[in-house]
Amino acid sequence: MELTDRKKRILRAIIENYIESAEPIGSKTIAESSGLDVSSATVRNEMADLEAMGYLEQPHTSAGRIPSPKGYRLYVNELMGDYRLSLQETQRINQALHMKMQELDRVIDQAGRIVSQLTQYPAFALSSVMERVTIKRFDLLMVERSAFIIVVMTDTNVVRNRLVRLPTDLSEPQLQLLNTLLNTTFTGLTLEEITPELMRVAQHAAGDSYGLISLVVSFAIEVLEELEHRKVHTAGIAHLLEHPEYRSLEKAQSLMSYLSEDSDPSRFPVPKDNPMSILIGPENVADALKDTSVVVASYDIGEGMRGVIGVVGPTRMDYAKITARLSYLAQGLSKLFGQGELPPVEENHDGKK
Amino acid sequence: MELTDRKKRILRAIIENYIESAEPIGSKTIAESSGLDVSSATVRNEMADLEAMGYLEQPHTSAGRIPSPKGYRLYVNELMGDYRLSLQETQRINQALHMKMQELDRVIDQAGRIVSQLTQYPAFALSSVMERVTIKRFDLLMVERSAFIIVVMTDTNVVRNRLVRLPTDLSEPQLQLLNTLLNTTFTGLTLEEITPELMRVAQHAAGDSYGLISLVVSFAIEVLEELEHRKVHTAGIAHLLEHPEYRSLEKAQSLMSYLSEDSDPSRFPVPKDNPMSILIGPENVADALKDTSVVVASYDIGEGMRGVIGVVGPTRMDYAKITARLSYLAQGLSKLFGQGELPPVEENHDGKK
DNA sequence: TTTTAGCACTCATACTTCCTGAGTGCTAAC
């Protein structure tokens, strides 16, 4: 059977109605709202065809139709119009970027929150490392005789610090020595390259009696691990309950706990080639996401690192709006890190094109 | 009317049963389970008395009784037995402390997560500052000609850093100068004492054309603000749905959004004098918490700072267990920061005393 | 004076049954 133009228009109308109302859509509604000048009976015939082709589903015989995942897929790929962000929206996003990104070291976390606030859906955020991370430089700052601060900076330009207290005293020259040793021996190494042997050699070279080297290096290792074993941050899970599909406690709970267990980041989808991707219901590999859609976008953090932000919601999701907002935000984040300006605000309308 | 010993025993039995079952408790259940050797009729009479005194409530005429907030209060104050942590429990807590507290600078956040995992209730964590925070020292580390790292340390021994890139180049001596100036002018000042005037004077003294000073100082201000305008972290909100009292979406949603809006920390209760406090239902000031109980504990972070961890749940909460776990954890955290050892593990049983 | 057995009464919950109306598929006419 052929997917005529009219069928597409009807499909689109159904999906957009359904996204709004969350209720099965009947032929009459479409006959009236689609702009097509046909009777409900005609629409009925077309709907029957669309169902036969797998784009629609019927919850029960005497109900209207709802889009199937295949239907959403078609919609997302071809039918969906560009949602143009309104002036308010772009302003709000830019504002959020400027306000929230003050603590640059917490970008990933913050990005997740912004997304959730912006979309009113639960969001997740994680970083995905393209290359291996290494330490670019060490600095040791003496605080008192028995305490100093370790500052490490990675080649991805993440800076982390820790305050260390010692049971014994320490002199400034000692610290200097240690510092030099660290910077000559342990910079530019990936996690695997920092071997126990290397540690032993370095420790020996330093005449290191207090295990200071291992103290600093193990902090460095922690940092590298944190950045590589990526961490997930979720935000706004409470938004789930706003959607009627999660009225049933069961679903809500299973999805929520899936999202909130701060565990394996690998369960979260990541866009592959393109900067943005949409996963509809069963397209998700994870079982708990089978009737959930996920929209993910990635942004540039800096050399070799990408951030990933994603939105989770029912398959009946306002894809047009969400993708528009998410991609604008992701672009903004990329620019922010590339030291560039935020994208210019286009003077325009609100709502669909 | 007098609150006889038998009445107390009955009340306690009712509360403990209700905590378990979440369903109104009838006289028969108590007659059998309380250990008191009386008939259900007797219990019935006593229950009627307890209700008259305000310790119990009846959802409807033909149902059993449930504890009133006043009942819980009495229970918590006098009736509740000590819950003794089992070996597994203490081990688990110690383990969590050691595992999770690696990133010391994120303690507060991590503490919240641990609590939630440990109690299976939603948890929140925040820091409460006793005194005003000031910056103790500044360090500027040159990275490249056009970038440097700011490291600031507060008098509460929190260290924060930020990488700054400049549009212009910078020399090492310049940075040195700046550093000295910062350390002489801006250390030991509270937020309010860092006035625009002071900034102007300093800027002038430094012949600072690029606003470097204000750049660094505004970072310092951010840090101070973060520490003073305390921030709330919540964790494990999804646990709410596990409790039957939040079956009704309405309640669940309102409480969840109350908890998840990452806003005003002042809405979260903080223990006043004692290190631990329990707020039952209407004892909470916040409206959204009126039929919710909160257990909060505080722990020592370091000079002048305290951390606060709290658990939120239905008034029907296992107070004995929660308080035991929370207080053990809080002690552990305090010890951890006092450089001390974790509390020793007592060899003992599991469950109630 | 306290405890207990007995009994009538209450009322939330669960289970029926019935009804309504939105929506369908099909047929026959346009």
Add this chain to the structure above:
DNA sequence: GTTAGCACTCAGGAAGTATGAGTGCTAAAA
């Protein structure tokens, strides 16, 4: 190819009916 008309389906709400846990009260027993 499109439309009007009609019989049919079925989820969801309304109304009615049981069920049974639990109560309060009374009167007898301890």
